[in-house]
Amino acid sequence: MVAQELDYFRAIIQANMEPLAKVTEVSAMAALSEQLGNQVWLKREDQQPVYSFKLRGAFNKLRQLPQGSKVITASAGNHAQGVALSAAHLGHQATIVMPVTTPEIKVNAVRKLGGEVVLFGHHFDAANAHALSLAEETGAVFVPPFDDKDVIIGQGTIARELMQQLDELDAVFIPVGGGGLLAGMAVYIKSLRPDIQIIGVEAQDSACLKAALDAGHPVELSSVGSFADGVAVKLIGKETFRLAQKFCDEVVTVTADEICAAVQDIFVATRAIAEPSGALSTAGLKKWCRENQVRGLNLAAVLSGANLNFDRLRYIAERTALGAKNEALLGVTIKEEKGSFKRFCQALGGRSITEFNYRYAGEGDAQIFVGVGLRNGQIELEQLKSGLVQDGYHFEDLSDNELAKLHIRYMVGGKPPVALQERLLRFEFPEYPGALARFLEMLGSNWNITLFHYRNHGAAQGNVLAGFDIAPQQYEEFDAHLARLGYQYQDETDNPCFRQYLQTPQSLARKAG
Template sequence: MVAQELDYFRAIIQANMEPLARVTEVSEMAALSEQLGNQVWLKREDQQPVYSFKLRGAYNKLRQLPAGSHVVTASAGNHAQGVALSAAHLGHQATIVMPVTTPEIKVNAVRKLGGQVVLHGHHFDAANAYAQTLTEQQGAVFVPPFDDKDVIIGQGTIARELMQQLDTLDVVFIPVGGGGLLAGMAVYIKSLRPDIRIVGVEAEDSACLKAALAAGHPVELERVGSFADGVAVKLIGKETFRLAQKYCDEVVTVTADEICAAVQDIFVATRAIAEPSGALATAGLKKWCRTTGERGLQLAAVLSGANLNFDRLRYIAERTALGAKNEALFGVTIAEEKGSFKRFCQSLGGRAITEFNYRYAGGDDAQIFVGVALRNGQQELDEVKQGLSKDGYQFVDLSDNELAKLHIRYMVGGKPAVALQERLLRFEFPEYPGALARFLEMLGNNWNITLFHYRNHGAAQGNVLAAFEIAAKDQDQFAAHLEKLGYQYQDETDNACFKQYLQLPASLPRMVG
């Protein structure tokens, strides 16, 4: 081991987290252990006073400073609470810059812990830039969320506890955002036990470590997803990447649905409700077991946080069954005649229907949107498909279609009375009071909106589905307008869901821009 890593190892051994940060429990996940054929353990960082591991790094950083220091940081949640509590305990003044999109529950939590909150910008990058400006103007000390030696050392104390709590350990799964937790835990574990595998787990739409490993250096992602907001980081830290590159054995990426299923697994095992980023490592553990087929091992995952807005539970519950492969969604064409619904249900072989959406639209065929409960995952899904094919049904498996899951299932049945030249776009915009009105205002009045669907999921980002009537000659002008808006969007004009449920039948004349 080189001297630099030896310094980390010694510092983690010596780091005193008392009395602020607690020694958290390691809980066995009995049901998941039986399901996967491995012994699965969960390191419970949701038991910290701020319900997140972030307290460790913040506390270790701030305890190095003279009493009465002024510290500044930028954060949308867990790091902010860790800094605020640590500052109050150590007698420092803390200014926390948070995006205006930050949920009220997190803003209030920071204020109650004694932090002075400054709301600035509609995303983290803007808040972080302003925090850097305040730091210079006020002669304060900036507290980075992950790319800092003292912060990394603080997070590494989780590994110190874990190694003391479990005598046997084969693989450790660690969530990755900016990389501070992975770097600190990996350098400590590998220093003692090089044979233990370290697996970093990232959200598929925020995989900055995976991108950096592929490039050989940190690279900035063009955009990141908003669901697991605790790990929504575009660029991994330089020092955290250096350590990850050296000590992380592999990286697993997971979908939002897989994260939701892991939230349920954690609840079943502990009755704790993890935030999406908090369940990330468990989701990665499950995927790794399915992919590798490994059995008979001792596996540990970090439950990194449980700061979840209550109104997000609806979204998580809706997606959990899909993530666990306990539900499938289908778009099916059936005959528009008496008895056709009954015959279709019979073709499912007695399986439970979780939802059934239909609206009469005339013609010989009907388009239905149906959810089917599954008990045996992919195998049973294949059986359902074989049964539908055998009975002569035309169908599309929509279980992995994001447009279907976010919007279509809540708006089936709307088709225009006449053929339209439409573009269908799925937008993502910062969610805050008045955000939807501002979004509509920015869209302008140049084009007729022919379809609009919005649903608040309690997240930092709002999702809107909108169709615009656009003549062929105006396509370039519309594209320029979208570029000027600056919102992230996905063109869904050719999505099978749009064609099946929201457009006129293909036999009627229409043009799609």
């Protein structure tokens, strides 16, 4: 081990987290262990006073400073609460810059812990730049959320506890955002037990570590997903990447649905409700076991946090069955005639129907949107699809279609009575009071909106599906307008869901012509 890593190892051994940070429990996940054929353990960082591991890094950083120091940071959540509580305990003055999109529950939590909140900008990057500017103006010490030696050391104390709590370990699964938790835990574990595999887990739409490892250096992602907001980081830290590159054996990426299924697994085992980023490593553990077909191993995952807005549970519950492969979504064509519903239900072979959407749209064929319960995951889904083919049904498997899951399942049954030259776009924008009105104002009124669907499910980002009646000769002007708006969007005009449920046959014919 080189001197630099040895310094980390010694500092983690000596780091005193008392009395602020707790020694958290390790919980056995009995049901998941039986399901996977491996012994699965969960390191419970949700038990910290701020319900997140972030307290450790913040506390270790701030305890190095003279009492009465001024500190400042930028954060929309867990790091903010960790800094605020640590500063109050140590006698420092803390200022936390938070985006104006931050949910009120998190803003109030920081204020209750004694931090002064400054709301600035509509996203983290703007808030962070403002915090750095304020630190320079006031002489306050800036507290980085992850790319800092003292912060990394604080997070590494989780590994110190874990190694004392579990005698046998084959692999440890660690969530990755900016990389501070992975770096701290990996350098400690590999210093003691190089044989233990260190596996980083990232959200599929925020995989900055995987991108950096592929490139050989940190790479800034063009955009990141908003569901697992605790790990929604565009660029991994320089020091955290250096340590990850040296000590991380593998990176697993998981989808939002897989994270939702892991939230349920954690609840079943502990009755704790993890935030999406908190369930990330459990989702990665499950995926790694399935893909590698391993059994008989001792595996640990870190439940990194449980700061969840209650209204997000609705969204998580909706997606859990899909993530666990206990439900499939199908778009099926049936005959518009008496008895066709009954025949289709019989074709499902007694499987439970979780959702059934239909609206009369004229003679001929009918399009239905149906959810089907599954007991045996992907194997049963393939059997179901094979049976439907044999029975002569035409269908689309929409289980992995984001447009279907976010919007179409709530909109089935509406097609315009006249032919339209429609383009369908799915937008994402920062969510805050008045955000939808601002979005509409910026969108303008130069084009006729033919379809609009919006749902607020407690996330930091709002989702809108919008249709526009636009002639092909206007595409260039329209696309230039979208580019000026600056919103992230996905063109869904060619999505099979749109054609099946929302677009008239006449408009299809016009498009083809």
